[in-house]
Each structure stands twice: as structure tokens, then as C-alpha cells.
Amino acid sequence: MRVHFIAIGGSAMHNLAIALHKKGFEVTGSDDVLFEPSVSRLAKYGILPKENGWYPEKITKDLDAIILGMHARVDNPELLKAQELGIKVYSYPEYIYEQSKDKLRVVIGGSHGKTTITSMILHVLQAAGKDFDYLVGAQLEGFETMVKLTKEAPIIVIEGDEYLASPIDRRPKFHLYKANIGVISGIAWDHINVFPTFKSYIDQFKIFIETIQPGGTLIYSKTDKVLEEVVAEDESNAIKQPYALPEYSIENGVTTILSDGEKYPLEVFGEHNLLNMQAARLVCEDLGIAKAEFYNHITTFKGAARRLELVGKNDSGTVFKDFAHSPSKLLATIHAVKTQFPDRKLIACIELHTFSSLNKDFLAEYAGTMDEADEAIVFIDKKTFEQKKMEPYPAETVKAAFLKDDLTFFNDPQLLLSQLQKLKLVNANLLMMSSGNFGGINLVDLKNKILE
Template sequence: MKVHFIAIGGSAMHNLAIALHKKGFEVTGSDDVLFEPSASRLKKYGILPDKEGWDPGKITSDLDAVILGMHAREDNPELLKAQELGLKIYSYPDYIYEQSKDKLRVVIGGSHGKTTITSMILHVLQQAGKKFDYLVGAQLEGFETMVGLSHDAPVIIIEGDEYLASPIDRRPKFHIYKAHIGVISGIAWDHINVFPTFDNYIDQFRIFASTIEPNGKLIYSETDEVLDNMVKGLIVDVEKLPYKLPEYIIDNGVTTIRANEKSYPLQVFGQHNLLNMQAARLVCEQLGINSDNFYTYITTFNGAARRLELVGKTDSSAIFKDFAHSPSKLTATINAVKAQFPDRKLIACIELHTFSSLNKEFLKEYAGSMDKADTAIVFIDKKTFAQKKMEPYSADAVKQAFANGNLLFFDDPAALLTQLQGLHMADSNLLMMSSGNFGGIDLIALKNNLL
């Protein structure tokens, strides 16, 4: 098979390119800009484009497929050439489905927890010695790539994002996979540039449930009121399997699950992660792994990258980084750290830089989300407003939206860094939350300075 990637440098795209190359496909690609680590990883496998930019000459009639990334535009010259030649054009979720049509498909959806649930399932399946293909949204320990495809694995585990598939395919990605086993972890409004109302956003999960194959399974969190009400109203030919928090204790900073009359000490913590674990357990039970074996294997799971990831610690303090950026993720992550270390002060810093989080109307959704932090800091790089062509707003507007008059606001990375470097970390934890990079602040250097 000969395939060409338009916008090969994307996180999912370059991982899919590598996976197909390892499967024996002839892979080419283009992109107008290639960042690390994509460039180095593509170079390692000999599929890095010779130069940046679009080249319609690469689009030839002998291509079996063209895979279009979300980064490309509708007027991309390579896309136009592919359309002119009548070539088969796929979004990457389309092509994942194409590669897994004959496999059992497990799709993990939800506004939060998708990556962690997927990662937990992959960890347990790997520990159990099972064969599987996968697509996950983070780099995991023990997995070279974020996409794995093979000829003989009977099952594929897919992290199912609700964002759009491609510039010319406006379907949410998780509608495309046609799961046999579907998971919904929770519903909290996001991506308002695509789903302008909460009802419209909820509809995407109703549609996802309807795409599950007949006689399939829908695993969902009954602790999420919006989700629970939605599932109760569904008329679908699937078995509904709810989950809730397991029995657990927290002692000296370690969370231990009690199940099967045994204790299972964990390396991860937080109620949101315990719920994620129950979703993963139900999936693994459908795949032939009993709960005792599941809990035994999950005790060695130390988390997905940037999901409550430990940057550094001493006997009395710790620094964590997390991908949290939406209101629900922010609240869950802050609550988790505060519950795990109740005797320590918590300094929580969130960077807002997604379209939704920067939208002034959406900002009020963050009200109360940082209340459990002893010190709450919000950072918006002033360059981000300019890049997204959005009107900046004041510190007072942020404090009002978060309903927190003591909140600290920064729009300059240097000023934020000065604030953080001046922290006294005795009996304290620092939680840095962003899907960005805090304007280039080096968290390792900060850790070395503070700890």
C-alpha cells in the first residue's frame, strides 16, 4: 500500500504515519512546518519530508490513499490535486477505521479522562500479554508510538475524540469508529467554536452511543448527572454498563483500593482517576481479564504523560503538571491533589489558551473551579490573544469569572516565573495545569530552583 499524508507533522498524524510504515506501507508526507518531536521521529523511520511546504507533485495517481490532517486547509494545493485525480481521501480517524474493520473496536469517549482510561486499558492488556492495536493521545511508558497497527491483533483500543475529523469532514472523530464497546467518562461543555450550545455538545454523545454496533456495550459513569440522564433517555440496541467509585482509602499520600477482599495500593490518585479505573476495569472484563488480575496489573500503572505527572518532590512538598484546561478537568485535578495531601498548602496555576477557555462568555464556566486551592493563579500569555485575534481582558474580568477575588492573574511569562520562583514550598504542593507550555517556562529548571 502506498499512502501520502497531508500535514504529516501533527501529533496523531505522524504517529499513524510511523505505524503504517512499521506495518510495511510505503509512506510519504508533507507539512508547511514541522516541530519536535515529530520531525526527529519521522526522520528516525526515514519518512521525514525533504523540505517544508506543500508539493502537488507528490500527489500521483498510484497512491492508494491520501490521509488529510486537521491542520491542512480546504484550499491546500495537495488536497486539490488529490480531489482532481479522484483519489481516495481519508481523515486519520477514517483510516484508523479502515485498518480496523475486521477487529473488535473499543472506543473511549468523554469530555475528560479519555487518555487516562485508554492508557490504563493498554497497560493492563500489555501486562496480561494480550495482542492489541491502539490509538492514544499521549506518549506512554512502554509504548514507542501513540498508534499501533498490526495484521493479526484481534482488538483495537481507540481514544475517541469529539473534535472534528478533518477540514472536509465535519463529523466528530468518535462517530466514525463504530465501536463494539463504547465508553463515555463524562460530559462537560467544551469546543464551543464547534458546538455553540451545551445541548448541541451533548447531542454528539447521543450520536456516539447510536453508532455502537448492535448488541454492543456502553460503559458510562453513573456519577455524572448529565451523562446518567442522557443514557437513561437513550433507545439503543446496546447493553448499558454503569460504573461508580470503588471502595478506597488514602493513607500517607497513597491511595489503596479495596476489592475482592484484597488491598491494591496505587501509584495514581484522585477520585477522577478511580472513576477512570472503573471504566478501564469494565472494558478489560469484556476482553477476558477478571477484576483481580486487573487490579493486580493496575498497581504498576504510573499515569499517562502530563496527567498529574510528578515533576519532583521532597518529604514535605511536590510539583505536579497536568493537561487540565477545561473547568471540569481543573476542578477534578485540584480536588485530587488537595484530597491526597490534605495537610499541605496547594498552589494551583492554570494556563488558559484554548479557543473555548479564552472566550469571554465561556470564561464564567470556570466559576468556583479553583476554590479549593490555597493560592490560585491564572495565566494567559498576552501573545496568545494576539495569535488568536481575540480581545484581551483584565485581571478583574478573570477574577469575576472565576468568582475568586484572591486569584492572581498574569499575562507575562517572565512575571509569572518571578512569582513561582519566590514560592516557599515547605509543606506545600505546586500544581501546574495547561495543554500549552506557560509561555516557555522550563518546569524542570523551576523544580530544581524550588526543591
């Protein structure tokens, strides 16, 4: 099979390219901008484009398929050439389905927790010696790539997000996988540039449930009221399996699961992670792994990259970084750290970076999300406004939206860094949350300074 990737440098795209190369496909690709780690990974397997840019001459009739990344535009010259020649153009979720339609497909959906639930399942399946393929949205310890596709594996575990499949396929990705086992962790409005009303966003999850194959299972959090209503109204024949928080205890900063008279101390913490764990447990039970075996394996799970990731700590202070950016993720992450360390001061810093989070009309969704923080900081890099061609707004607008008058606002990374470097983490924790990079602030250097 000869496959060409348009916009090969994307996170999922370059990992899929490597997976197909390892499967024996002849893989080529193009992109106008390539960053690390894509460059090194593609080069390792000999599939890094020789030069950046779009080259229609690469598109020839002997290609079996084109895989189109979200980074490409509808007028991309390679895409136009492929359409002119009548070559089949797939989005990457479409192609994942093509390569896994004879497997049992587990698809993890929801507004939050998808990567962590998927990671937990992969961790336990690997520890249990199961053969499986996967697609996950983060680099995991013990896994070389974020995508694995083989002929032999009978199962594939897919992180299925609700964003659009490609520039020419406006369907959400998770609709395309046709799950045998589907998971929904919760529903909290996001991607308002695509789903301008909460109802239009909720509808995508209703459709996802309808795509679950006959005889399939829906595993869902019954702690989410919106999701509970969606499931109650659903008339599909999917078997419904709800989950909620397990019994647990917290002692000396360690969370322990209590199950059937046994104790299972964890390396992760937070109610959101305990909920994620129950979703993963139900999936693994459906795949033949008993509850006790699941808990034994999950005790060694250290978390997914950038999900409450430990940057550094000493005896009286800890620095965490987290991918949290939407209101529900922000609320859950702050609550997790405050609950785990109730006697420590919590300084929480959120960078608003995505289109939704920066939208002035959406900003009110953040009301109350930082109330548990003892000190709250919001950062918006002024360059982000410029790059996204959005009208900047002052600190007063942010404070009014978050309903927190004592919140501190920065729009210059150097001023933010200067403020953070003054911190002394004595009986205190710093939580840095962003899907961006805080304007280039080096968190390791910051950690070394404030934890010295």
C-alpha cells in the same frame, strides 16, 4: 499500498504514518511546519519530508489514499490536486476504521479522562500478554508510538475524541470508529468554536451511542448527571454498564483500592483517576481479564504523560504538572491533589490557552473551579490573544468569572516565573495546569529552584 499524508507532523498523524510504514505500506507526507518529536520519529523510519511545504507534484494517480490532517486548510494545494485526480481522501479516524473494521473496536469517549482510561487499558492488556492494536493521545511508558496497527491483533483500543475529523469532514472523530465497546467518562461542555451550545455538544454523545454496533456495550459513569440523562433517554440496543467509585483508602499520600478482601496500593491518585480505573476495569473484563488480575496489573500504572505528572518532590513539597484546561478537568485535578495531601497548602496555576477557555462568553464556566486551592493563579500569555486574534481582557474579568477575588492574574510569562520562583514549598504543593507551555517556562528548572 501507497499512502500520502497531508500535514504529516500532527501528533496522531505522524504516529499513524509510522504505524502504516511498519505495516509495510509505502508512506510519504508533507507539512509546512514540523516540530519535535515528530521530526525525530519520522526521520528514524525514513519518512520525514525532505523539506517543509506543500508540493502538489507529490500527488499522483498511483496513490491508493490521501490522509488529511486537521492542520491543513480546505484550499491546501495538495488536497486540491488529490480532489482533481479523484484520489480517495480520508481523515485519520476514517483510515483507522478502514484498517480495523475486522477487529473488535473499543472506543473511549468523554469530555475528560479519555487518555488516562485508554492508557490504563493498554497497560493492563500488555501486562496480561494480550495482542492488541491501539490509538492513544499521549506517549506512554513502555509503548514506542501512540498508534499501533497490525494485521494480526484481534482488538484495537481507540481514544476517540469529539473534535472534528478533518477540515473537509465536520463529523466528530469518535462517530467514525463504530465501536463494539464504547466508553463515555462524562460530559462537560468543550470546543465551543465547533459546538456553540451545550445542547449541540451533548448531541454528539447521543450520536456516538447510536454508532455502537449491534450487540455492543456502552460503559458509562453514573456519577455524571448529564450523562445519566443521555443514557436514560437512549433507545439504542447497546448493553448499558454503569460504573462508580470503588472502595478505597488514603494513607500517607498513597491511595489503595479495597476489593474482595484484598488491598491494591496505587501509584496514581484522585477520584477522577479512580473513576477512570473503573471504566478501564469493565473494558478489560469484557476482554477476558478478571477483576483481581486487573487490579494486580494496575498497581504498576504510573499515569499518562502530563496527567498529574510528578515534576519533583522533597519531604515537604511536591510539584505536579497536568494537562487540565477545561473547567471539569481543573476542578477534578485540584480536588485530587487537595484530597491526597489535605494538610498541605495548595498553590494552583492554570494557563488558559485553548480557544474555548479564552472565549469571554465561556469564561463563566470556570466559576468556583479553583475554590479548593489555597492560592490560585491564572495565566494567559498575551501572545496567545494575539495569535488567536482575540480581544484581551483584564484581571478583573478573570476574577469575576472564577468568582475568586483573591486570585492572581498574569499575562506575562516572566512576571509569572518571577512570582513562582519566590515560592518556598514547605508543607505545600504546586500544581501547574495547561495544554500549553506557560509561555516557555521550564518547569524542571523551576522545580530545582523552589525545592532546593
